[in-house]
Structures are given as structure tokens and as C-alpha cells.
Amino acid sequence: MSLKVYNSLTRQKEEFKPINPPYVGMYVCGPTVSGESHLGHARPFITFDVVYRYLMHLGYKVRYVRNITDAGHFEEEGREAEDKISKKAVLEKLEPMELVQKYTNLYHWAMSQFNNLPPSIEPTATGHIVEQIEMIKKIIADGYAYEANGSVYFDVEKYNTDFSAKGQPYGILSGRVLEEQIESTRELDNQDEKRNKSDFALWKKAPAEHIMRWQSPWGEGFPGWHIECSAMSTKYLGEEFDIHGGGMDLQFPHHECEIAQSTVCNHKLPARYWLHNNMITINGKKMGKSYGNQIMLSQMFSGSHPLLDQPYAPSTIRFFILQSQYRSTLDFSNDALQGSEKALRRLMEAFEWLQQQDHIGSTGQVDPVLDEKVKKLVTEFDTFMNDDLNTAKVIANMFELVPIINSIKDKHIPAGALHTDTAGLLKKQLSIYILDIFALQSSKADNNHKLEGVLELLINIRKEAKSRKDFVTSDKIRNELAALGVQLKDEKDGGTSFTIQ
Numbered sequence: 001m002s003l004k005v006y007n008s009l010t011r012q013k014e015e016f017k018p019i020n021p022p023y024v025g026m027y028v029c030g031p032t033v034s035g036e037s038h039l040g041h042a043r044p045f046i047t048f049d050v051v052y053r054y055l056m057h058l059g060y061k062v063r064y065v066r067n068i069t070d071a072g073h074f075e076e077e078g079r080e081a082e083d084k085i086s087k088k089a090v091l092e093k094l095e096p097m098e099l100v101q102k103y104t105n106l107y108h109w110a111m112s113q114f115n116n117l118p119p120s121i122e123p124t125a126t127g128h129i130v131e132q133i134e135m136i137k138k139i140i141a142d143g144y145a146y147e148a149n150g151s152v153y154f155d156v157e158k159y160n161t162d163f164s165a166k167g168q169p170y171g172i173l174s175g176r177v178l179e180e181q182i183e184s185t186r187e188l189d190n191q192d193e194k195r196n197k198s199d200f201a202l203w204k205k206a207p208a209e210h211i212m213r214w215q216s217p218w219g220e221g222f223p224g225w226h227i228e229c230s231a232m233s234t235k236y237l238g239e240e241f242d243i244h245g246g247g248m249d250l251q252f253p254h255h256e257c258e259i260a261q262s263t264v265c266n267h268k269l270p271a272r273y274w275l276h277n278n279m280i281t282i283n284g285k286k287m288g289k290s291y292g293n294q295i296m297l298s299q300m301f302s303g304s305h306p307l308l309d310q311p312y313a314p315s316t317i318r319f320f321i322l323q324s325q326y327r328s329t330l331d332f333s334n335d336a337l338q339g340s341e342k343a344l345r346r347l348m349e350a351f352e353w354l355q356q357q358d359h360i361g362s363t364g365q366v367d368p369v370l371d372e373k374v375k376k377l378v379t380e381f382d383t384f385m386n387d388d389l390n391t392a393k394v395i396a397n398m399f400e401l402v403p404i405i406n407s408i409k410d411k412h413i414p415a416g417a418l419h420t421d422t423a424g425l426l427k428k429q430l431s432i433y434i435l436d437i438f439a440l441q442s443s444k445a446d447n448n449h450k451l452e453g454v455l456e457l458l459i460n461i462r463k464e465a466k467s468r469k470d471f472v473t474s475d476k477i478r479n480e481l482a483a484l485g486v487q488l489k490d491e492k493d494g495g496t497s498f499t500i501q
């Protein structure tokens with residue numbers, strides 16, 4: 001049975017047929033490294049990690065490209081005077097590249113905590129200025145962009161008129177018609193430079209105080225956000241590739257702009273299948289800086305946010321995300337996360353016990369009803385994943401298997417009730433899905449994470465004690481931890497690191 005995915009472009013489930021099998025090219029929009037990633041960012045990166053792993057499981061050779069936006073992401077759509085990195089660099093008193101490195105490191109750390117595989121190529125916007133300029137030159141030469149006062153804008157109306165005739169209007173992905181888009185565009189910066197309100201910047205002239213700037217045929221400036229993804233996906237995956245992924249919030253305007261830019265340059269739509277994950281809400285509300293409910297990933301792991309009852313291990317968050325199909329809505333709450341934590345522990349305990357058993361299954365005393373049931377439940381894993389990667393249904397089946405495994409463990413069901421082949425299939429399928437595709441961590445790894453959390457807590461108590469000159473308490477914490485084999489080391493920057501012997 002073959003894989004079917006929901007293609008946002010055609011708004012239907014389609015059989016996945018790569019352009020050049022067994023090779024698959026997949027581009028996923030990466031983070032803007034002007035700050036730390038929050039809970040909302042966890043969903044696309046975990047979703048597409050599972051897509052990547054599943055495609056490899058099916059035997060495809062995948063080139064997975066995920067960019068780092070280290071320039072050009074404007075503070076808000078339409079407000080194009082300054083990009084996020086430049087603004088934050090001034091705020092944090094760091095060199096822009098120092099800021100970018102700091103948040104790239106933090107992002108990589110969070111991704112490894114989640115057990116996400118690194119992409120095959122992770123290109124940066126600043127490393128591809130030349131490619132972006134070349135692409136902009138091409139768009140101008142074809143008549144779909146114009147220069148105004150040192151900036152370059154994409155002519156959305158002209159594109160829409162010409163390409164509507166070819167069945168590819170601007171709005172082909174999001175389904176928005178141009179009039180609707182113009183309605184919703186507010187009166188923003190540089191409107192006088194633009195021919196039409198809906199035009200977007202490909203290149204921006206850098207004001208005198210702007211730190212990030214590059215030479216271009218239009219003077220010193222910096223690239224727009226949308227053009228980087230078109231330039232880098234074309235460079236590493238070709239003019240037409242298989243999958244383009246990202247969060248639903250990127251459909252418009254980001255992916256719509258990417259499609260327009262690439263179509264002008266390469267005379268074809270850049271990707272065949274557009275996959276978009278749904279958003280995470282927090283206690284039923286939209287997540288956002290202005291709502292005060294944006295929980296950073298490090299806060300999730302340490303429990304240090306007023307909305308959190310406790311720390312949540314990365315594996316719990318990963319499992320929580322996989323408990324829903326990627327296109328359904330997902331609401332965060334402490335209750336839901338605690339439910340996921342318990343469920344994951346139950347699943348991993350049953351799984352780890354089963355993996356250690358060599359003598360489950362028989363050929364003589366098989367219970368045919370139970371045997372059939374187990375066989376059906378494990379073969380359905382593939383059926384559900386092939387139906388638009390329905391991880392939720394796979395996990396539901398796993399939870400029908402857990403009580404069966406536990407009954408064998410408790411000897412309520414004889415170990416021979418399953419046929420040897422079924423028992424082997426059960427072990428194999430659980431191992432492939434839990435470890436290779438879902439990449440869930442064992443309960444032992446979860447405990448290690450908890451230990452780290454406890455140590456961080458003790459380090460913070462010691463720091464507070466020191467700050468009020470309570471050296472009896474601070475020394476007691478250090479000495480007693482040392483007696484347990486945990487060495488604390490005070491660093492120059494005021495932080496404390498630990499090593500466990």
C-alpha cells in the first residue's frame with residue numbers, strides 16, 4: 001500500500017509519487033533565529049522529523065533541507081524598514097552574527113532534546129545573498145519586479161493577471177483572491193514606493209543605522225524574507241522538488257510569495273506536495289507574544305513559566321504532539337501534558353519489558369482470536385501512516401496492545417497464546433515505530449532528564465542562598481552533592497555547571 005498525503009495545493013489527499021524515485025527532495029521552512037523557539041515551533045519540526053523518518057523507512061533517499069533565517073525576516077509583514085535580527089541585536093547589544101549564533105545553538109539544542117534528526121542541508125539566508133540577488137535580477141528582467149528608491153518590490157498584480165491565465169493565480173495555495181488580500185492589507189511603511197498595496201519586498205534599501213547590509217545592483221541593502229526560501233530551495237533541490245513543508249501560518253503570505261517568485265524564475269511551481277501542520281493553542285487560546293502565553297522550549301523543559309504546573313520532558317512533548325494527526329488542532333494544557341506523560345511511561349514500560357522477552361509465542365496453544373487481533377493492530381500501523389501520516393491512530397492501536405502485553409507479563413494470558421510469528425511481528429513493529437519513526441525516548445532517558453531538572457533546581461536554590469550571603473546553605477548543597485558524586489563548578493559568567501561521576 002502506498003503513501004497518501006494531503007496536498008494543501010490541491011486540497012485533497014494524493015498518492016505520493018516522487019519526481020525521481022528513490023530520491024525525495026523536501027524543503028521545510030526553518031526558524032528565524034532572532035530569539036528562542038517556543039512551544040508552537042516544536043510542532044512543525046517534530047512533524048517533519050517524523051515525515052523524514054517515515055520516508056526513509058519506506059526506502060526513499062531523502063534530501064531534507066531546512067533553512068536558518070538569519071536575515072530578512074521583517075518585524076511584521078508590511079513593516080519592512082528593519083528586520084528582526086538587526087532590531088534584536090541592538091536590543092541585546094550583540095553583533096548580529098553573535099545573536100544569530102546564540103539562538104541557532106539554542107535551537108539545535110532544543111531539536112536534539114526532541115530527538116529530531118538534523119537535516120541533510122541547513123543553509124542560512126546570509127550565506128546565500130548572491131543567489132538571492134541573482135533571482136531578484138531575473139524577476140526584474142522578466143518584468144515582475146521593479147526598483148523604487150533602492151528597494152525592489154514584486155509586482156503582485158501583474159503576476160496575478162498573467163499567471164491567472166495559466167491557471168496559477170496569486171493565492172493558488174491559500175485560496176485567497178487578490179481583492180481579499182488587498183482588503184486585509186493595512187496602510188504600512190513605504191506604500192508610496194509600491195505600485196500596489198499587495199506588492200512585497202524582495203530587497204530593501206538599508207537605512208543609515210541598519211547594521212546588516214550587503215552590496216547589490218540597487219545599492220546597499222538586505223534581502224526580503226520570502227526570497228531566501230525560493231533561492232535556497234532551487235539551489236539545493238532544483239527547480240521542481242517533491243515536498244515543501246511548514247506550519248499552516250506560513251501558507252500566506254510566505255509560501256504564496258515563494259510560489260510566485262519561483263514560478264517567474266523557473267516557469268513551474270516549485271514543489272509538488274505542500275504539507276502544512278496545524279497550530280498549537282494554549283488552554284484554548286491562540287499563542288502569541290501579545291497574549292502573554294508564549295512558552296519558550298527551555299521553559300517547557302524546566303517548568304519555569306507561570307502557565308506550567310511542572311517541567312515537561314522533551315519526550316513527553318514529542319509524544320503529546322504525535323498523539324494528534326498533524327493537520328488537526330492541538331490544545332496545550334497541563335492536564336493534557338500530564339496525561340501524555342503517564343501514557344508514554346505506560347507504553348515504554350510495556351515495550352521495554354516485551355523487548356527483553358525471548359520466549360513469547362508458540363505454535364501449539366495459540367488463542368486464534370487474540371492472535372488475529374494483535375496481527376491486525378500491528379499491521380494497521382502502516383495503513384494509518386500511509387493515510388496522511390496518522391500518528392494518532394497508530395498510537396491508539398499501541399494502547400490497545402499495552403494491556404495485552406501487560407496481561408502476558410502478569411501471566412493472565414499465557415505466553416504461548418500468540419503465534420511465534422505474531423509475537424515476532426509485534427516486537428518488530430513496536431520497535432520500528434517507537435524507536436525509529438516516532439523516536440520516543442525510553443523511561444530511563446526520561447528519568448535522566450528529571451535528574452537534570454532536580455539539579456538545576458538545587459543550583460538555583462544555592463545561587464539564591466549565596467546572594468543573601470547564606471553560605472551555610474550554599475556550602476551544604478555543594479558538599480552533599482559532591483558526596484553523591486555530583487560536582488558543581490561555578491563559571492565566570494555567573495552560571496554553574498555540573499558533572500555526574
Ligand SMILES: [Zn+2]
Pocket residue numbers: 028029030229254
Ligand atoms: Zn520559508
